[in-house]
Amino acid sequence: MIVATGRSLGGSRLISINSCHVDSCLYHGQVSLDFARGLEARGARVRVPTTLNVGSVDLLHPAMVLRRNPEEVKVYEDGRALMAAYTALGCTPSWTCAPYQLPGRPSFGEHIAWAESNAVVFANSVLGARTERYGDFIDICSAVTGFAPYAGLHTDEGRLATVLFDCTGLTGATLDHELTYPLIGYLVGSWTDQGNNPVITGLPPDTPEDRLKALGAAAASAGGVALFHAVGVTPEAPTLEAVLHPSGPIAVHRLELRDLEAARAELTTRSTGKLDAVSVGTPHASIAEIRALAQLLKPAPRFHDEVEVFLSTGRRTLTDAKAEGLVEILERSGVRILVDTCTYVTSVLSAKVHTVMTNSAKWAHYAPANLGVDVAVGTLEECVESAVRGQVTLHPMSEVSD
Incomplete structure (x- = not known):
């Protein structure tokens, strides 16, 4: 598969990589599980440090994942099995879409094979590491072989x-x-x-x-x-x-x-009216972003009774937030913290949710099609204000222009 991918990209050779980030652990159907189990049955193990993207289940808070019908039960059960299968291949159970927030992130010029679109663009752009935009199955193949094609963004010209x-x-x-x-x-x-x-x-x-x-x-x-x-x-x-x-x-x-x-x-499909939920942390919230949310919640505002508020983050960041006393502040105000997955890919929002507010353009881009909800895009402060009022509250950006 790696050789075939290299040929399709016009690569001249294979190169060694120093790390992988695997997106394939998000359950998309039986083929996802069959592929991982097939590798495991053949004795495959990863040859380089390999982190795992979000899965379909919050393993620390499994009750948050809703199982309202047989289809959701199957996704829950097979999603857990898929996450276990990738861990059995030797991958680190990081379960985050922001592996660049973990220790030991790639250095400038380092060749890696990362999947998950935001992780790829961050590694290439902000860190100056080198990876193509790898997808499901190719990512774990690179981890098992330790190679990637020398093509595209691995080359000087391609960048x-x-x-x-x-x-x-x-x-x-x-x-x-x-x-x-x-x-x-x-x-x-x-x-x-x-x-x-x-x-x-x-x-x-x-x-x-x-x-x-x-x-x-x-x-x-x-x-x-x-x-x-x-x-x-x-x-x-x-x-x-x-x-x-x-x-x-x-x-x-x-x-x-x-x-x-x-x-x-264009991203905002509902700019006024009743608000049902808030979702922040897509990509997974950093410790600085959690501090900013906690600062807004220190006056202990009470969220509207009919508004669900979610923060998505990684396990490592959650541990740091607990150590700083930030989780206590968030939970006191009613924030529900989700790890290992994300609200736009997993059945977390209740059936009564029709309008959601977020500060993430990524969440706003995907959620309407994934979840069938309306979206309002606002700042973190606007998200908190709206959650307290129970109404979408947006302020024009032109109000801050000088």
């Missing part, structure tokens, strides 16, 4: 930028707005054709990792982006010339506040 996004026209206040980054990512993904790499100019040099995470996750969800460069921010892009293809950009997009507002409106 050059061909589409320019100019953000120099955005004001300082807009660049400090929480939603700016997932919305830029959504536009980057929507306007970048498959096989092209975007480069962004005009972002602050000290843009935090969590904002780059939100940008990359949205770009990878809205399109096929597996690498973005941000000039003066990401490690391969000290200058535009350092990453731009010699032939220059094939397209130039100059982003303005109205573009961000239009993107928010």
